[in-house]
Amino acid sequence: MFARLPDDAATDVAITIDGEPFAARAGDTVAAALLAAGRRVFRAAPATGAPRGPYCLMGVCFECMVTVDGRPDQQACMLAVAPGMRIETGRGVRAVGADAGTPP
Amino acid sequence: MTTLDVAIVGAGPAGLAAATLCAERGLSTSLYDEHGGPGGQIYRGITTASRARAEFLGEDYWRGATLVPPFERSGARYVPGATVWALARRADGTFGVSQSAGPPTARYATTVEARAVILATGAQERPFPIPGWTLPGVLAAGGAQLLLKTSSLVPRGRVVLAGSGPLLWLLAAQYLRAGVAIAAFLDTTPRGRLAQAAPLAPGFMLSPYLAKGLDLVRFVRRRARVVEYVTALAVEGKDAAEAVRFRHGSHEETLPADLVLLHQGVVPDVQLAGAAGCALAWNDVQACFAPVVDVWGGTSVPGLYVAGDGAGIAGAEAAEARGRLTGLAVANALGRIAGTARDAGAQRHRRELAQALRGRAFLDALYRPADAFRMPHGDTVACRCEEVSAATILQLARDGCAGPNQMKAYTRCGMGPCQGRFCGLTVTELMAQAQRRRPADVGALRARFPVKPVTLGELASLPVGEDALRAVVRSPD
Numbered sequence A: 001m002f003a004r005l006p007d008d009a010a011t012d013v014a015i016t017i018d019g020e021p022f023a024a025r026a027g028d029t030v031a032a033a034l035l036a037a038g039r040r041v042f043r044a045a046p047a048t049g050a051p052r053g054p055y056c057l058m059g060v061c062f063e064c065m066v067t068v069d070g071r072p073d074q075q076a077c078m079l080a081v082a083p084g085m086r087i088e089t090g091r092g093v094r095a096v097g098a099d100a101g102t103p104p
Numbered sequence B: 001m002t003t004l005d006v007a008i009v010g011a012g013p014a015g016l017a018a019a020t021l022c023a024e025r026g027l028s029t030s031l032y033d034e035h036g037g038p039g040g041q042i043y044r045g046i047t048t049a050s051r052a053r054a055e056f057l058g059e060d061y062w063r064g065a066t067l068v069p070p071f072e073r074s075g076a077r078y079v080p081g082a083t084v085w086a087l088a089r090r091a092d093g094t095f096g097v098s099q100s101a102g103p104p105t106a107r108y109a110t111t112v113e114a115r116a117v118i119l120a121t122g123a124q125e126r127p128f129p130i131p132g133w134t135l136p137g138v139l140a141a142g143g144a145q146l147l148l149k150t151s152s153l154v155p156r157g158r159v160v161l162a163g164s165g166p167l168l169w170l171l172a173a174q175y176l177r178a179g180v181a182i183a184a185f186l187d188t189t190p191r192g193r194l195a196q197a198a199p200l201a202p203g204f205m206l207s208p209y210l211a212k213g214l215d216l217v218r219f220v221r222r223r224a225r226v227v228e229y230v231t232a233l234a235v236e237g238k239d240a241a242e243a244v245r246f247r248h249g250s251h252e253e254t255l256p257a258d259l260v261l262l263h264q265g266v267v268p269d270v271q272l273a274g275a276a277g278c279a280l281a282w283n284d285v286q287a288c289f290a291p292v293v294d295v296w297g298g299t300s301v302p303g304l305y306v307a308g309d310g311a312g313i314a315g316a317e318a319a320e321a322r323g324r325l326t327g328l329a330v331a332n333a334l335g336r337i338a339g340t341a342r343d344a345g346a347q348r349h350r351r352e353l354a355q356a357l358r359g360r361a362f363l364d365a366l367y368r369p370a371d372a373f374r375m376p377h378g379d380t381v382a383c384r385c386e387e388v389s390a391a392t393i394l395q396l397a398r399d400g401c402a403g404p405n406q407m408k409a410y411t412r413c414g415m416g417p418c419q420g421r422f423c424g425l426t427v428t429e430l431m432a433q434a435q436r437r438r439p440a441d442v443g444a445l446r447a448r449f450p451v452k453p454v455t456l457g458e459l460a461s462l463p464v465g466e467d468a469l470r471a472v473v474r475s476p477d
Helices: A030-036 B013-024 B051-057 B059-066 B068-074 B141-151 B166-177 B193-205 B208-223 B271-275 B316-333 B339-357 B360-366 B390-398 B404-411 B424-435 B456-460 B466-472
Strands: A002-004 A012-017 A020-025 A065-068 A071-075 A086-088 B003-009 B029-032 B077-079 B083-089 B095-101 B108-119 B123-125 B138-140 B153-155 B159-164 B184-187 B230-236 B243-248 B251-256 B259-264 B266-268 B280-283 B288-291 B304-306 B381-383
Touching: A002 A030, A012 A030, A020 A030, A030 A065, A030 A086, A030 B141, A030 B153, B003 B013, B003 B095, B013 B029, B013 B068, B013 B108, B013 B316, B051 B166, B059 B068, B059 B316, B083 B271, B083 B466, B095 B466, B108 B316, B108 B456, B108 B466, B123 B141, B138 B141, B141 B153, B141 B166, B141 B259, B159 B166, B159 B243, B166 B208, B166 B259, B184 B230, B184 B243, B193 B208, B193 B360, B266 B288, B271 B288, B288 B424, B304 B316, B316 B339, B381 B390, B381 B424, B390 B404, B390 B424, B404 B424, B456 B466
Parallel strands: A012 A086, B003 B029, B003 B108, B029 B077, B108 B304, B138 B259, B159 B184, B159 B259
Antiparallel strands: A002 B153, A012 A020, A065 A071, A065 A086, B083 B095, B095 B108, B123 B266, B230 B243, B243 B251, B280 B288
16 A cells, blocks of 8 residues: 655554554654555454554554554554564454453 | 743744744753754754645745754754643643654653743644545645655546645645646635635735745646536545545535545644643634634633644644744743733834735635535544444434533543544534534543543653643543
């Protein structure tokens, strides 16, 4: 759906997407990295479970929420990638107590 | 706790200009921004984008680079990666500004105290509720442009741009200059808009945007298929966008598409201003709510100012001038400069503002989105978060629902994580349509603190006290 311009000179940032290694680029948000990796579907809508992907990419619509380093519901478009970051997609509404995060 | 003179929210042109001016006048100034670098949306990535990009991003983008060095020299404190989610005005007139920062695994909240607050929260994409707009592969054109600015990402495959307004033409031109083919440009500007806008054209003739705008349109028309007067636009697909269907004239057409980029203008982000209790007014020309402000950006809440597109859409150059005007007003209000110095300093910025506003009325009239694209019907999703259809809202409105806030209680529209940012205007206009009332009388969804989702852990990280309580308490209506 998206491709890098050939002259992009940004350095690689190693992350994982659903367990698979991916070379994001410095300056990418998590959303940009996922789109660069060919991902369109980021999560499931809570009411119907319909597939959703990012829409506004400026922090407004909350359609791009993914799990980052174990923390659910992070706005992918508002968060810069960092080396070693673990990104998980595809989450829908959470069951109570199913996988509550551990406190910091 | 030390008290700041002024806290500014948003590092776009208005926020950068205001912060620079305030700090230069000796005010202790902090500028908070959700992103990692300055520029806002319009100049996103301005400190990191490659100069090799100048060619296709265009000279207007690089204007943003001139704002950063003076800001860095000014002595203003820059706080990137900070999300401001509450503003509490205390009895003594100061504000508690609550915000969160830090990586996902270690986010924490703090409250700073400020004598004045300037909201430079800018604009957001106007909702474009059409059938299929929630499908993956349908993105806002403004968002796609951010991908270009920050990540050198351009569409691959069949891309269709649909909608209206200057940004859509600009993005099309940027893609074409970068060597990206566009399958179709579907212009939804309604037939007759040009005639409606024509009486306002004399102002536009003097606008710096005129020649640039005409050049852009001509450039795109020569290189892409442009379809005019598009109606009945819909995106089709099962689990993602596969095609766009539309009507032009009496002709119906379906085009395969891997990526659909929608845009019909931007509207002010009024979430913080609204939650802080600033009076909002309906702007019928721009079909949106905006805070009521005086000529300095002062709102109905003493000490709270709004500068830039957050106070009504006028563009980046106007935002810069409005930021400086508000900075002067704050410097005066806090006793740093006399009223005469404020007024003398303002003259230049008022001229710049007037220059930037030439042609705005023409553009507003020309690109006012068609009613059908602001007020959907049937199964079309109005509230994306809670998946509430236009039909549900229209039916409840006809049944006598009192207003958007009651609609929220009935349907959960506006109760999801976006907190009404993407359905608020649609709900107001749908209710106005169903009840034959004016949007101004229907009113807006009431924004509440915290205006962005925060975890209990973040709340718990606030020092216990009056400020922590005020940050989440229901503000008086």
